[in-house]
Amino acid sequence: xxxxxxxxxxxxxxxxxxxxxxxxxxxxxxxxxxxxxxxxxxxxxxxxxxxxxxxxxxxxxxxxxxxxxxxxxxxxxxxxxxxxxxxxxxxxxxxxxxxxxxxxxxxxxxxxxxxxxxxxxxxxxxxxxxxxxxxxxxxxxxxxxxxxxxxxxxxxxxxxxxxxxxxxxxxxxxxxxxxxxxxxxxxxxxxxxxxxxxxxxxxxxxxxxxxxxxxxxxxxxxxxxxxxxxxxxxxxxxxxxxxxxxxxxxxxxxxxxxxxxxxxxxxxxxxxxxxxxxxxxxxxxxxxxxxxxxxxxxxxxxxxxxxxxxxxxxxxxxxxxxxxxxxxxxxxxxxxxxxxxxxxxxxxxxxxxxxxxxxxxxxxxxxxxxxxxxxxxxxxxxxxxxxxxxxxxxxxxxxxxxxxxxxxxxxxxxxxxxxxxxxxxxxxxxxxxxxxxxxxxxxxxxxxxxxxxxxxxxxxxxxxxxxxxxxxxxxxxxxxxxxxxxxxxxxxxxxxxxxxxxxxx
Amino acid sequence: xxxxxxxxxxxxxxxxxxxxxxxxxxxxxxxxxxxxxxxxxxxxxxxxxxxxxxxxxxxxxxxxxxxxxxxxxxxxxxxxxxxxxxxxxxxxxxxxxxxxxxxxxxxxxxxxxxxxxxxxxxxxxxxxxxxxxxxxxxxxxxxxxxxx
Numbered sequence: 001x002x003x004x005x006x007x008x009x010x011x012x013x014x015x016x017x018x019x020x021x022x023x024x025x026x027x028x029x030x031x032x033x034x035x036x037x038x039x040x041x042x043x044x045x046x047x048x049x050x051x052x053x054x055x056x057x058x059x060x061x062x063x064x065x066x067x068x069x070x071x072x073x074x075x076x077x078x079x080x081x082x083x084x085x086x087x088x089x090x091x092x093x094x095x096x097x098x099x100x101x102x103x104x105x106x107x108x109x110x111x112x113x114x115x116x117x118x119x120x121x122x123x124x125x126x127x128x129x130x131x132x133x134x135x136x137x138x139x140x141x142x143x144x145x146x147x148x149x150x151x152x153x154x155x156x157x158x159x160x161x162x163x164x165x166x167x168x169x170x171x172x173x174x175x176x177x178x179x180x181x182x183x184x185x186x187x188x189x190x191x192x193x194x195x196x197x198x199x200x201x202x203x204x205x206x207x208x209x210x211x212x213x214x215x216x217x218x219x220x221x222x223x224x225x226x227x228x229x230x231x232x233x234x235x236x237x238x239x240x241x242x243x244x245x246x247x248x249x250x251x252x253x254x255x256x257x258x259x260x261x262x263x264x265x266x267x268x269x270x271x272x273x274x275x276x277x278x279x280x281x282x283x284x285x286x287x288x289x290x291x292x293x294x295x296x297x298x299x300x301x302x303x304x305x306x307x308x309x310x311x312x313x314x315x316x317x318x319x320x321x322x323x324x325x326x327x328x329x330x331x332x333x334x335x336x337x338x339x340x341x342x343x344x345x346x347x348x349x350x351x352x353x354x355x356x357x358x359x360x361x362x363x364x365x366x367x368x369x370x371x372x373x374x375x376x377x378x379x380x381x382x383x384x385x386x387x388x389x390x391x392x393x394x395x396x397x398x399x400x401x402x403x404x405x406x407x408x409x410x411x412x413x414x415x416x417x418x419x420x421x422x423x424x425x426x427x428x429x430x431x432x433x434x435x436x437x438x439x440x441x442x443x444x445x446x447x448x449x450x451x452x453x454x455x456x457x458x459x460x461x462x463x464x465x466x467x468x469x470x471x472x473x474x475x476x477x478x479x480x481x482x483x484x485x486x487x488x489x490x491x492x493x494x495x496x497x498x499x500x501x502x503x504x505x
Numbered sequence: 506x507x508x509x510x511x512x513x514x515x516x517x518x519x520x521x522x523x524x525x526x527x528x529x530x531x532x533x534x535x536x537x538x539x540x541x542x543x544x545x546x547x548x549x550x551x552x553x554x555x556x557x558x559x560x561x562x563x564x565x566x567x568x569x570x571x572x573x574x575x576x577x578x579x580x581x582x583x584x585x586x587x588x589x590x591x592x593x594x595x596x597x598x599x600x601x602x603x604x605x606x607x608x609x610x611x612x613x614x615x616x617x618x619x620x621x622x623x624x625x626x627x628x629x630x631x632x633x634x635x636x637x638x639x640x641x642x643x644x645x646x647x648x649x650x651x652x653x
Contacts, residue, residue: 080603081603107573108519108520108521108571108573109520109573111520112520112547114520117520120576121573121576124576130603131603132573132575132576132603133573133576133603134571134572134573134603162522191522192522193522193546193547194522194545194546194547195547231524231525233525307526307627310626310627342626342627343600343626344572344600344601344602344603344626345572345603419524419525419528420524421517421522421524421545421546421547423545474532478529478532481525481526481529482629485627
């Protein structure tokens with residue numbers, strides 16, 4: 001059912017090195033031949049297309065401007081199964097939601113390159129009059145329709161494709177005038193697929209990054225973005241940032257200059273602010289060691305990525321708080337959710353409301369900073385001390401090559417991701433929320449964190465385990481998965497049990 | 506609760522990678538004394554049925570979180586029947602449709618597809634284990650399943 005893999009003639013030994021021009025030309029012609037709409041990609045026309053877009057519709061420029069002005073942009077998710085529904089959605093997000101960046105989420109068949117199934121999904125959606133796909137089948141509709149989507153809005157557009165197989169979707173979307181693409185070889189392969197080896201995911205994204213570098217050579221800067229939120233389930237910042245740094249090194253090696261990093265919010269203000277600063281700092285530190293001094297690496301925070309409450313009022317609090325966190329943390333953009341998150345894919349109106357709720361919160365919090373706060377400075381230093389030993393070990397395992405090191409490190413469990421569906425990831429590392437509300441590591445698996453760091457995590461987590469009467473270990477991790485989705489009356493009871501003197505009984 | 510150890514197939518259907526709740530469910534089922542055949546994320550319908558035949562399973566628990574479950578689950582009961590599993594207990598649960606439709610409407614859609622129980626978003630493992638206990642007991646009394 002899947003489209004055929006890379007032909008042997010275009011298969012090179014895995015390394016982080018830039019794909020040579022002649023080889024890349026062959027890889028492209030093979031790739032574009034995999035589905036009829038691929039033939040519509042004309043690189044010269046694509047360059048012209050981007051040159052004709054006004055600067056405010058080019059995401060790379062908008063991200064740089066937002067960073068320079070210390071703005072926090074908003075960007076929702078959103079994708080429906082037919083062109084008409086998708087256009088209407090994007091216009092609603094642009095006009096009613098005031099989205100700074102307009103998304104196109106592809107459906108899960110497209111993500112897995114099951115284009116024939118996606119075709120059926122389009123037909124079913126048209127027949128039923130409602131979307132039967134969870135996103136827009138970008139490849140099936142092809143370039144002409146994608147261009148019309150871009151023309152229907154007055155903002156930059158980003159492809160959100162949750163896939164390890166971005167090559168054809170990316171070619172078509174970028175050629176049509178999309179100026180951003182979310183996805184990376186390490187993060188998505190570890191988080192979004194069961195059978196694909198990490199190596200293949202890295203190769204697939206090296207293709208996309210190489211394509212973006214080809215546009216760059218012609219003066220068209222496109223935005224690439226890394227999904228460091230991983231499985232979206234209580235990812236401690238250090239684990240996210242390790243993948244951010246490694247994916248960033250791989251992208252820079254192909255020639256990418258505008259590379260965003262995304263992290264899910266922990267929901268602890270200080271930890272999120274520290275993570276935002278240190279993520280960018282660590283990326284720049286390791287880029288500089290490789291001689292890359294001109295890669296722009298803005299950080300995006302994402303609204304809570306775990307399970308959401310059923311209650312719309314509780315969800316509204318998560319939306320507003322999520323905007324607040326992102327603004328104070330200094331994130332260049334925030335990726336929003338909606339009050340429908342617990343039920344599934346939101347209506348365009350609910351999506352627009354989530355954007356406006358978030359936007360108001362950003363406005364209210366926009367001047368607040370944590371610089372100098374001792375807890376903030378301590379947390380930043382802690383994250384640095386967590387990230388460096390892992391990244392250094394991975395690079396050492398690859399004899400300096402980030403691609404080879406990553407593959408070996410996953411095999412050895414040195415790199416590990418909580419709650420991973422991928423068979424090639426050990427997924428022994430287990431996170432949980434500690435007594436202060438920060439995400440920490442209950443069980444590091446085989447990840448080589450320094451001993452004193454793990455002792456600190458354990459001490460914080462044991463405090464919570466004792467307070468809440470939960471066994472320290474996997475139970476604490478499971479309780480942390482559900483916590484935020486619990487009814488508010490359980491999380492913060494309004495029935496006081498006091499004795500005659502007013503003390504807690 | 507029926508004492509005999511049961512074999513239960515779990516997994517996330519279709520092109521869906523949401524594995525967390527499914528894995529927690531598998532952990533809880535094992536703790537409750539069941540034998541769990543966990544197929545993980547991204548599992549085609551046919552793989553559930555094949556695994557159920559191979560392991561002589563008593564129930565198949567299908568998870569879907571990404572909205573496309575309606576397309577993935579169509580014909581699931583027929584696949585079971587074709588494989589000689591006419592009476593296998595079938596549950597489905599998660600975020601089962603695209604958009605905010607009423608739960609009654611969603612549940613009815615899946616009951617008509619031949620699922621014995623439809624679990625709403627956010628359901629906890631304990632509730633599923635209780636259903637299984639009552640349904641297995643009902644089976645021993647010759648009923649299709651216990652009352653809702």
